Amino acid sequence: MNLIKKHLFETVVGGLYVALLFISPDKTVLALKEGVWLLIDMLPVFICVVLFSSFLSVFLSPKTVQRIMGKETGVKGVVAGALFGTLIVGPLWILFPLYKTFLNKGARLAVVAAMVGAFAIKTPWIPYAASFLGWPFILITVVLTMSYAILEGYLMEMILKKR
Amino acid sequence: MNMWGAAIYAIVVGISYLYAFKKNKKGGKKAVKMGGIQFLKQLPMLISIFLLIGLFDKFVPKSIVVTLVGKGKGILSVFSSAAFGTIVMGPVSSAYPMGEILLKKGATIAAVAIFLNSWVMVGFVTIPYEFSVFGKRFTITRNVLAFVGAIVIGLLTGLLLEGRII
Known part of the structure; x- marks a missing residue:
């Protein structure tokens, strides 16, 4: 019972598959294939992120993190965090372990939150996106998202620090 | 990629x-x-x-999503765009072509921008994972702010490019 509680999400997804297998077996098999394929596609990136996070947890001194992303960095640190966020490729959540490591080492919440926010800008993808939606659309989105990411960093810090 | x-x-x-x-x-x-x-x-x-x-x-076939994004009048179209962007999951590589299809089908720029922004900024399916890493308070605050941000950025994009928000 405890195991199910701990893995509620996994249990629900598993249950969904079992149920759908009875209702619509063909589609369910296709969905399973799609999921496995995406997993295989993303697994190397995830392994790298986890290994890099654990490397940083052992070798990166909290002092360095605090100097680059700590409280004293001010606006510069938050903007730098947001800029760093735009460089990363892959789905946002794949990098959660890395962000968590930064926080554990004493990074300022606003810096990490801005990084997460700016992740919506995927620099390597910009030319690709522009080919579909046009440059004006993409450039405006990039500028607005960047500004919002910085604001989001400060808002997150304000809201979460309250308690 | x-x-x-x-x-x-x-x-x-x-x-x-x-x-x-x-x-x-x-x-x-x-x-x-x-x-x-x-x-x-x-x-x-x-x-x-x-x-x-x-x-x-x-x-949830993409064709259904395409027919439903931006549906409804006024403020409702804003929410339907944001809601679908939040629920839909998948690589961004498939998001941008969908945006183009939506524009061609006559959706407003604001609706398309809101849809795409919420797609990349808010993670509905991954919320349990985010809980397990960052805790509930962080996750909820981040996703609410991202959802609001997706709408605000989208409305501004529409205003700047088309001169209208909805």
């Missing part, structure tokens, strides 16, 4: 561990072990997320 994304990550990890083992063998081993444990711990969640994305992809 993922191929060279993965290649860049692999190079970064390779260099880090070269440095690690040269500087402190024990520390390097410790880091590998830690990474391995973390990986195994998070693997069930990871598998579940991708399997769920697979279900979304097959049971």
Whole structure:
């Protein structure tokens, strides 16, 4: 019972598959294939992120993190965090372990939150996106998202620090 | 795209561990072990997320999403765009072509921008995972702010490019 509680999400997804297998077996098999394929596609990136996070947890001194992303960095640190966020490729959540490591080492919440926010800008993808939606659309989105990411960093810090 | 994304990550990890083992063998081993444990711990969640994305992809066809995004008048179209962007899961590579289709079908720029923004900024399916890493308060605050941001940015994009928000 405890195991199910701990893995509620996994249990629900598993249950969904079992149920759908009875209702619509063909589609369910296709969905399973799609999921496995995406997993295989993303697994190397995830392994790298986890290994890099654990490397940083052992070798990166909290002092360095605090100097680059700590409280004293001010606006510069938050903007730098947001800029760093735009460089990363892959789905946002794949990098959660890395962000968590930064926080554990004493990074300022606003810096990490801005990084997460700016992740919506995927620099390597910009030319690709522009080919579909046009440059004006993409450039405006990039500028607005960047500004919002910085604001989001400060808002997150304000809201979460309250308690 | 993922191929060279993965290649860049692999190079970064390779260099880090070269440095690690040269500087402190024990520390390097410790880091590998830690990474391995973390990986195994998070693997069930990871598998579940991708399997769920697979279900979304097959049971909620893109054609249905395209007909529903931006539907409704006024403020309702804003929310339907944001809601679908939040629920839809999948790689961004498929988001941009969908945006183009929506524009061609006559959706407003604001609606398309809101849809795409919420797609990349808010993570509905991954909320349980985010809970497990960051805790509930962080996750809820971040997703609410991202949802609001997706709408605000989208409305501003529409205003700047089309001179109207809805």
